[in-house]
Amino acid sequence: MKYTVQKFPFVVPTNDGKLIEEHFGQATDGNSEISIAHMVAPPGWSEPFQTPLFDEYTYIIKGKKQFIIEGEKVILEIGQSIKINKNTRIQYSNPFNEPCEYLAICLPAFTIENVNREAD
Template sequence: MPRLITKPSVVEAAGNKPKIIEEFIGRINSGTDQVSIARMTSPGGWIEPGQTPEFDEYTIVLKGLLRVTTKTDTFDVVAGEAIITYKGEWVQYSTPLSEGAEYMAICLPAFSPEMVHRDT
């Protein structure tokens, strides 16, 4: 039977500035551990610690620019574009432009703080 999700849960974000994470589907909001789907709203100048997650992350940028840095490349992902990052690979996300960014993040399996392995 279908299950309606009427509102997201706001989840605490890592980084140097306040970022809003609205989890619609995932471990916190729906008790789902197979996948998480969240809308991210990041201010300009936001950067989070690098991480080596135990999940693949599929990201679709809705507004602004999301910078995705790996050990070998830097990608500037703009509205209408998407990027896939893979488990076990180091990655860092940031929103360097003043307008910030809004994007959807889908993680398989679902995001958890224990599985993200952020740099200290």
């Protein structure tokens, strides 16, 4: 087959109100090289700090997203993107009043083992 159309992304179960739809990656098609996910982070959402073993690219579709990268605060808005290199300590959050919709691409693919989240 020369191509794959993804009509049914894997919806990752969460308990923090965040929508994660993996279109390609470990959970969807067993791909360990790349993961591509559509995300919506609700207002007030945040994750613990983490030091992933993958590069992560983020592109903001709607809203704003806050990144704390090695202690530096970076805020991305609609149409902006960022690459976070692997082995970088980071915290992702949406401390704003509107949901943040974005795409996340991880190389190699996201796995829970390789995200290295810190305890809350």
